[in-house]
Amino acid sequence: MSEYVVELKNAVKLFPGVVALKNMHLNVKPGEILGLIGENGAGKSTLIKVLTGVHQPDEGEIYVEGQLKKFKDPNESAAAGIACVYQELNIEPLLSITDNIFINKWIKKGGLLDYPTMHKKAKEVMASLGQDIDPHKPAGTFGMGVQQMIEIAKAVLIDAKMIIMDEPTSSLGEKEVEQLMKTCRDLKARGIGIVFVSHKLEELFELCDRVTVIRDGEFIETRDTKDWDNDSLITAMVGRSLDNQFPKEFGQKSAEPVLKVENLQEGGVLFGVDFEAYGGQILGFAGLVGAGRTETMRAIFGADPIDGGKVYIHGKEVSIKNPRQAINNGIAFLTEDRKGQGLVLAQTIRTNLILANMKRFCNGPFLNEKKIVESGQEHIKSLRIKTPSIDEIVGQLSGGNQQKVVIGKWLNADADIFIFDEPTRGIDVGAKVEVYNVMNSLVKAGKCVIMISSEMPEILGMSDRVVVMRGGKVMATVDRDSKHFNQEDIMKAAWGGTLDG
Structure with missing residues (x-):
């Protein structure tokens, strides 16, 4: 009997003009959480697709509990006990939780779908994942955290021996991340192996037993987590040292605000939002999930209608009813949803x-x-x-x-105002630095940069000033040289607290 639940050896995958994988290795023990990290384009997605039967390797072998397997399609991989929770969740929002969990795995009785049994099992498996919810309700009525648990429930239902989690925290709030971490530990305790793919180093150190690094489609190294640190992981991942993860550069602040927003109102969403953004600076927007940061920028950009308020660009009031008018007024908006909207x-x-x-x-x-x-x-x-x-x-x-x-x-x-909404979500450390350098070049050219980010180190590392929002309102504006420019005070404001002075 092999010590590994799943083992990939010497995998090679070729596409026209591209060697996607070469000399790729991966092994996961029962009841182990294995971290997988690599730059964007390092081959993580191809590796996942080989393990799940989407792609067949041109060379190499896959073993499940010591048995050689050749997967012709995802159904064969799933039958062998390999499941994947993809970053882009495969949820049908109008169908019930039960339907989503049992889709293509229906339980039948007398030729008909046995919904009483399926509802009962769906409720049980969701409860085992910490979700005491009604399985009759449409999946789309729940947030990303619950939807992700539905995907995990599918894997538990097929008695998965190994579950791959592809950037599972990229769209979750703090409480949802805590629940996911607990679920991973519970699955580990059941003897299920987990491959946890993440660009967030702190998550790997908190959760994983070992970490595997890949680069340019090739296996680099696997170590026990305790034998890695930030610097060694980054160096292994990008092939070079990143001495400064936040290469902040300072521009010349414009005398007058490039963008000024007064009393911005959107029914039930925004309540009197005020702020100023200057050329030659990065204005960070911090807050919890649902604070209204993205909604504020969509309103300014004309993507959503407003009920009141004024917007000034270079001191002149403008009326922006749609994104084309925003672009004509020199506003660029890099949306959070790059695939759906960008x-x-x-x-x-x-x-x-x-x-x-x-x-x-x-x-x-x-x-x-x-x-x-x-x-x-x-x-x-x-x-x-x-x-x-x-x-x-x-x-x-x-x-x-x-x-x-x-x-x-x-x-x-050729914009003057650049709005970056979660610009580094789901990208690796090396690519993040390249995005920051783009921001730096814009700032040094006198452009106005607005950055929405849920990562506090990023907010503190790159912002000249920070606007903190909660419930569609501005709670505080903090300058870089203020005594409140720290994680504790910014989070205090995000939770509704008042900053003195």
Whole structure:
């Protein structure tokens, strides 16, 4: 009997023009949480798809409890006991929790679906995951944390021997992350092996027994977690030392605010939001999930209608009713949902990069292909977008490289105000530094940068000033040189506390 529940040996996976995996190894013990980390484009997604039967390796072997397996499709992988909770959850929001859990695994009685039994089992498995909820209710009525537990319930239902969790905390709030951590430990106690994929080093150190690092599609090293530290993990992951994870640079603050917002109102969402943002600075927006930060920016950008308030750009009041008017007024908005709102996934890098300002690339009524290619190649190089060519389909890129394409798109927009909503969510440490350097270059060019982030080290590391929101209201504005510019006071304001002085 093998000591590993799942073992991958010497895996190779080739795509046209790309070696996605080479010499790839991974092994997971029963009742172990194995951390998996690597830069965006390092091969994590391909590795997951090989283990789950989406892709078949060109070379290498997969063993489950010591038995050699060859998966032709995901059904065979699931039958062998391998399950995956993907970053993009596979939930049908209009169907009940029971339907979501049992989809394609129906329990029947006399040729009919046995809903009493399925509801009972669904309630039991959700309760075992810390969720005492009604399985009859539509899954879409619950938040991301519960929906993620539904996905985990599917894995528990098939008696999974190993569960892969792909960036499971990327869209969760603090309390939801705590519940997920507890669930992982409970699953571990049941003898289930877990592969925990995350870019958040603190999560790996808190939760994992061992950590495996991969780079450029190749296995680098596996160590017990206690034998890693931040520096050694980062160096192994990116192949170079990152001496400063937050390379903050300071610009020249403009004399007057570039953007000024007064008494912004949106029924039931925003309640008298006021703030000023200056050129040559990064204005951070902090707060808990649901504080109204994204809603504020969507209202300014014309994506959502407002009920009252005024917006000034360079001292002039503007009326912005839709995103096109916002772009014409010099506002760029890098949305939190890069796949749903930031990119056309079925189109190429070349096409996506020009979407925000196609006029810039026109000669009369025609597109200037030479200019498009030159600009695109420049962005690919400066943003370090990992791609075979400028004509690669964006949907084929890793999440971090997709984010870089979104940034490149807006850099073409000739904007004065850049709104970055969770710009580093789901991307690795090395890619984060590249995003910060883009922000630095904008600041040094006198641009106004607004950054929404749920990561407090990022807020403190990169912001010149911080607006703290709660329940659609501004609770505090804190300058970098203020005594309140620290995690404790900012979180106090986010929870509704008052800052003295």
